[in-house]
Amino acid sequence: MPSLRFHLGLAGGLLAAALAACAPRIVAPPSPPPQTVRQPQGLQCLDELGRRGAVFEMVAERVSANGCRLTNGVSLTRSSVALDKAATLGCPLALALHDFETRVVQPAAQKHFRRNLVQINHFGAYDCRNIRGTRRLSEHARGQALDIGGFELDGGIRISVKEHWTNAGARSRFLQEVAKGACEVFSVVLTPRSDSEHHDHFHVDIGPRPHCGA
Template sequence: MTRHAGDTPHIRRVARVLLIAVAFLGAVALLARFLPPAWHPRTPVDLTAAPNWLAASKLAWMRQDPEACFAAFAASAIPVTRVPDRPSTTGCETENAVRLPSVLRTIPASPTLSCPMAAAWTMFERHGLQAAARTHLGQEVAGIRHLGTQSCRNIGGGTVRSQHATANAIDIAGFILRDGREVRVAPDWPGSGRDAAFLRAVRDAACRWFRVVLSPDYDAAHRDHFHLDMGPWSSCR
């Protein structure tokens, strides 16, 4: 075999790259071993604790790993009632769904939602919605009024299935406050009063936890509700 003059520097370069890669992987493994549970990528997210910046990523990942979602509810000591899977040949299957385990009064009661949606709701309800209510209305939310979660249909008369087809979305029409008063997306969204400010803060808070949030700012079809989903797209309007 003929040795070329350029071989030795080449071998040294490869060895250096390999050494750096091994050192990097070793550092990552060491770091993962000593990370606090809340910062470990593989630890189930605690849905009740104050969220860190990793929490939203863990929620988004649940779409690929539904068992991580059930593990998060178990780790958070929040009991969930699973809804039996229901296959579909038309893109309207129910898989890994639960009854929404909201601490709020839900009208209509106990809607079916995908587990990642229920997890995102739990975060939003505890770490976004109530803070918005306290800031803008001086009291907390006691209940929500929704327009449905599950509906075998396409988006806006098109050919693409809505996230509602698989119970991966919810439409929120109003918020019932502790004093019994209700703030509704219609007619309270327009204007510059405290109810409108509350609704805008709620929309913005929802954007942290859900993949898609559509408000009356998006189009006329959403003039009376917020659409929240955990589908593949990302939008906050």
């Protein structure tokens, strides 16, 4: 049956091509939120987050009439290190945070202090609101943004964006390097250099409008 064989071969080929196109770890969910930074979605994301040793609880889907939406949300208390309090965010952002800690923050902590990062201090993630001063929904309203206020290293070293962004020696150099590195992981990074709204934190998100404010 050459014609059946052809169709099976074609289907197999298409499947292989589709899998190859998705490699190494992109799986499209039914309607993912728009992202520039691609991370696994859906159950694959939750599996990966658990595999990395993160500590989290799944949270119920949140959808509101004005466009706020949290799907595959987690309440994250630990990624590669502890968070000072639980953060509610979409799973793909939690993976991006883990990447950021391991690829950017830990190396910078070793370089500038010869210490390990032990905690991320943050001001919040999911929040159903507009970008301040605009009518456009914030990426916080999609669980795709996190506001990071500082970092704690072992040995009791505390580094705060508000206090140490400039004129604080190694702490400032650490923060500037971490901000630049964040642009390699997240699609948007806003810092005290961006505007006065961000004088005390880094806003990082995985939304569709890339911008590096490091």
